[in-house]
Amino acid sequence: MHNLTIDGVSKSFDGISALRDVSFSVDAGQKVALLGHNGAGKTTLMKAILGLQGADSGRIEVLGSAPGSARARASVAYLPENVAFHSALTGREQMRLYLRLRRQPARLADDLLDRVGLGPAAGRRIGTYSKGMRQKVGLAQALIGQPRLLILDEPTSGLDPVARRDFYAILDDLARGGASILLSSHALTEVEARTDRIVILSKGAVVADDTLIGLRAQAGLPTHIQVAARQGAADEVAQRLSAGRRNGVMVELTCTPEDKLARLGEITALGPLVRDLDVVPPSLDDIYEHFSRRAER
Amino acid sequence: MSGILGFADAEFRIALRNRWVAILTVTMALFALVLTLAGSGPTGTLGADQLSVTVASLTGLAVYLVPLIALLVSFDAVAGEVERGTLALTLAYPVTRWGVLMGKFLAHIAILAVALLVGYGVAAATAFGLDPDAARGLEALVRLYWSSLLLGASFIGIGYLASTVARRPATAAGLVIGVWLILIVLYDLGLLAGVVADDGGAFTTRVFPWMLIGNPADAFRLFNLAASDATAAAAGVDGAANSIMPLQALASIAIWPFAAFALAAWRFRRIVP
Numbered sequence: 001m002h003n004l005t006i007d008g009v010s011k012s013f014d015g016i017s018a019l020r021d022v023s024f025s026v027d028a029g030q031k032v033a034l035l036g037h038n039g040a041g042k043t044t045l046m047k048a049i050l051g052l053q054g055a056d057s058g059r060i061e062v063l064g065s066a067p068g069s070a071r072a073r074a075s076v077a078y079l080p081e082n083v084a085f086h087s088a089l090t091g092r093e094q095m096r097l098y099l100r101l102r103r104q105p106a107r108l109a110d111d112l113l114d115r116v117g118l119g120p121a122a123g124r125r126i127g128t129y130s131k132g133m134r135q136k137v138g139l140a141q142a143l144i145g146q147p148r149l150l151i152l153d154e155p156t157s158g159l160d161p162v163a164r165r166d167f168y169a170i171l172d173d174l175a176r177g178g179a180s181i182l183l184s185s186h187a188l189t190e191v192e193a194r195t196d197r198i199v200i201l202s203k204g205a206v207v208a209d210d211t212l213i214g215l216r217a218q219a220g221l222p223t224h225i226q227v228a229a230r231q232g233a234a235d236e237v238a239q240r241l242s243a244g245r246r247n248g249v250m251v252e253l254t255c256t257p258e259d260k261l262a263r264l265g266e267i268t269a270l271g272p273l274v275r276d277l278d279v280v281p282p283s284l285d286d287i288y289e290h291f292s293r294r295a296e297r
Numbered sequence: 298m299s300g301i302l303g304f305a306d307a308e309f310r311i312a313l314r315n316r317w318v319a320i321l322t323v324t325m326a327l328f329a330l331v332l333t334l335a336g337s338g339p340t341g342t343l344g345a346d347q348l349s350v351t352v353a354s355l356t357g358l359a360v361y362l363v364p365l366i367a368l369l370v371s372f373d374a375v376a377g378e379v380e381r382g383t384l385a386l387t388l389a390y391p392v393t394r395w396g397v398l399m400g401k402f403l404a405h406i407a408i409l410a411v412a413l414l415v416g417y418g419v420a421a422a423t424a425f426g427l428d429p430d431a432a433r434g435l436e437a438l439v440r441l442y443w444s445s446l447l448l449g450a451s452f453i454g455i456g457y458l459a460s461t462v463a464r465r466p467a468t469a470a471g472l473v474i475g476v477w478l479i480l481i482v483l484y485d486l487g488l489l490a491g492v493v494a495d496d497g498g499a500f501t502t503r504v505f506p507w508m509l510i511g512n513p514a515d516a517f518r519l520f521n522l523a524a525s526d527a528t529a530a531a532a533g534v535d536g537a538a539n540s541i542m543p544l545q546a547l548a549s550i551a552i553w554p555f556a557a558f559a560l561a562a563w564r565f566r567r568i569v570p
Contacts, residue, residue: 100303
């Protein structure tokens, strides 16, 4: 069951296309990362999904309804990028407003703020909050009323590492309960471990849509193997593996994913010459760059 | 409905913490006090009670201050949400745009009601202290109160309209000050110049009364002075008050809030967050 279906969606502003024939879907319980440079069309796509800004062509279906319809809005949560709440309200008052908009009891405000770690600041004005704290208010409002689809635009910007970890733990809970999550991010390394699938947008078009493993295979980027040689044996190791020496002890070689096991065999055959080794698969940053570059060509 | 009340609650708290509202409320209370004390002299000769005289003075004061308070609480309503990025968030919730604006409207009328209660209350209390007969003017004061709310509601709607047109709070703030200056100060001067130039012609007899009634601030002043016993006290201040029926003036200030709000709501629908 797709909670979100996007089919051939295009949108242009004053003749400049912001989205070109975008198609993908998000299933119940799935966490999908939407990656792209600034201006790649991430926010435009999110606003189209929310029904805030119609697409020129194509079809979007949100929980079986049209985007922006009463049924869709009742179970879709949104966190806009760089949201700033009114500085004169306290965190609690701001949450009470959003709870009422979802027809939920206003007394749940403190529980939600507690959940994102803002419990002690609930009675303080938002004007006194740090950027990270304001972002947490945004997260707290997105958790109201068990949403079935969450659209999160740069949800972890301004959060410290502990807050990020807590935030992804909350998302895991929601996904286990069957919620679908579409989030955009610049912090590629954290998306890598925390999402089921990755969609890469470049200049408004989907250039990749796969799991991280699938993307690695598609990109065919080389895997790096770093070998730590025994003291003084770096040259010998480099020569026998026909690889480059990086410094006195480290030898670095690259290979295709298919060659990896054979190369590892060669390294282990060196026996006592080798002290340690690290296998570094292409990172999401590498893959992201690969697909963005390929699309630009 | 729960959404409208939610907005009304939040906006009321915001307006309550708005320094401009506090400053203008205190200003109004001080002016009311001064006007009441200053007006305590001539009551004997005019035969009017102290409160009626105060109401006549307050009417002149309210024409300036009520629209100002109304515009200052309302200009940020839409433009502020656009700038903060909360409009997109709000509209992703299951609420209608009409409901968002209506919630704010209720809150802003409520804050105005509180501010006027303080300002007029001070004046009334002082008048009662000075003159035991002040109860005779109570009817005029009550009329001044609810007609001030209608006047304020008109300008709150006009403030929303400015807010949706400007889309940025700073621009909206400039716009409402301009609107205030034109509708409250320059409008009357323009009409006066027209009447003088016309020298009793068709403009003075046909167009002028309707133009006066068309402006909510003038309609408010006419209604209160014409309907009040204090007209005598204010004689000469607004001679036109005698030539226009208070009922037409009342119709104008009763229609304005709805018209201004409807126009703002219509303009709000066109905003893409």
